[in-house]
Amino acid sequence: MNQNSPKTFQFNLSGVGNWLTILLIVWLLATFGLGWLVNSLLFLMGLVLIVPVIGYFGLRWWLSRNLIQDPCPVCQYEITALNQTQLQCPSCGEPLQVQQGHLERLTPPGTIDVKAVEVSAKQLED
Template identity: 65%
Template sequence: MSLKTFQFNLSNLRPWLTLLAITWLLGSLGLGWLVNSLVIIVGLLLLTPILVYFGFRWWLQYNLASDQCPVCRYEFTGLNNTELQCPNCGEQLLVQQGHFQRFTPEGTIDVTAVEVSSKVLDD
């Protein structure tokens, strides 16, 4: 092992050795609480994004609904307990318990049209 390689390895360890020396100095002066609080803050800063990521994925798993539009049978995704519009036909829909339902205001009567053949009567 050459002297240059050894110096190069020490230059990589310098920040860690400095941090260890500062921690030891603060602990010996009775400021261990400061070191502990800084470690807790850094730990929370590292852990919070991970917890938020997994929490958001869990929330999406239980609140995302994929179904077909009851009018045009176009399949898409929406959030439970929300009102949305079908991107294909524009129908107002309500998402409840993982299924899409037509959103109709109070007092609206839904009618299904039936085709009736016509006959011509001769006089």
């Protein structure tokens, strides 16, 4: 404090603002009634309880329709993927596409995919 200044009387109003805010809120609640506040709190509590349950069952339903599990057509590695997506096999690196619930090789147009059949030498002699 400065010793050379004249002594003045000062008010400390730091706590008055908080009390005025609380009184204003209480006055507004008393004016409009508390029914809307109770109803809105009950509505919010209902949403907090119901939305996660609906979300859980909705997500399970969506996953059961869109999640497929199929072997890779090249290396027979079992892959889990979402329907209508493109991915790469983690085992052999082959680009794959999920179509109609099954994995198919993603090949450029005009590519003919041939399945090799193993023939033993004994069958040729007969």
